Amino acid sequence: MADLLAVTDLCAGYGPAMVLHGVSLSVEAGGIGVVLGRNGVGKTTLIRALMGINPAQSGSIALAGRDITRTPPEAIARAGVGLVPQGRRLFPSLTVREHLTVAARPALPGRPGWTIDRVLRLLPRLGERLDHRGAMLSGGEQTMVAIARALVGNPRLMLLDEPTEGLSPAIVHDVTDILRTLRDEGVAILLVEQNLAMAMKLATRVHVLAKGRVAYAGEAAPLRASPALMARLLGV
Ligand SMILES: Nc1ncnc2c1ncn2[C@@H]1O[C@H](COP(=O)(O)OP(=O)(O)OP(=O)(O)O)[C@@H](O)[C@H]1O
Ligand SMILES: [Mg+2]
16 A cells, blocks of 8 residues: 655754654555654654654655655644644643534545544543543543544544553553544554554554664564564563
8 A cells, every 4th residue: 555654764853962863664544553662762753753843854754645844733734644642732721622622624625524523423431521621531531532632633644652651451442442443444543652562453564763763664473473673672
C-alpha cells in the first residue's frame, strides 16, 4: 500500500539542542505504525515535529505525497493529522462536550465524517460524561476524550503519544480495540508506546528509535523473536 506518511532524514529538537538526527520512517495508508524506544530517546519530539510544533531543522515530512515540512500546526491539523498528546492535555475546566465541540472539523472531501454523535457511538461511556469537566474524569476517561477530540477533527492520520500510560489492563484492552476499529475505518495511525505487548499486537510496522535515529524498522515478529535485539534497543 502507498505510504500516507513519509518521513525522510528528519532532524529536529529544541533550539540548538538537536534530538532527532536523521529519522526516516513511514506509515502506509490503512496501517498502524508503532514507534518504540527508551525514555528520553525523542519519541515525543518526533510527534511534535510531525505536528509542526517543533519544526524540522532539516529533512522532509510528506503526507499523502504532499510536503508538509515546516507547515504550521494548524495547517497540519487541517491537512488531516490528529494528535493524542502524551499526558492527554485536557482542559481541566472544560466539559467533555466542550472539548469535542471546540475540536470538531468537517470531514475531508470524499471521506465519511466523524461527527460527535458517531464518535460517541464508538465511545459510548463518554456519552454519559458529556457534562463532566476534564478535572473530574478518570485517567481512562481522559484518554477516551483525547481520542474523541482528535477524531472529531476528522484526521486521515492519528498520532498517539503513549495513550495507555498509567491505564489499567482492562482500559488498555479497550484502547487497543478502538485503535483497531479506527484502522478498519480508514484512519492510519502512528502510535508511540511503551506497552510492548499492545504495540506488537497492533503494529503493521515497528520503528525503534535510538540515538536520534531509527535503529530498527520492520515487522514486529522478528523483533519479538530476538530477545538480544529487544534488550539492545529497548532495554527489556
Ligand atoms: N522543551 C524541551 N526543551 C529542551 N529539551 C527538551 C524539551 N523536551 C524534551 N527535551 C529533551 O529532548 C530529549 C527527548 O525527549 P522526548 O520527550 O522527546 O523523549 P521521549 O522519548 O518522548 O521520552 P518519554 O518516553 O519519557 O516520553 C530528552 O533529552 C529531553 O530532555
Ligand atoms: Mg514522550
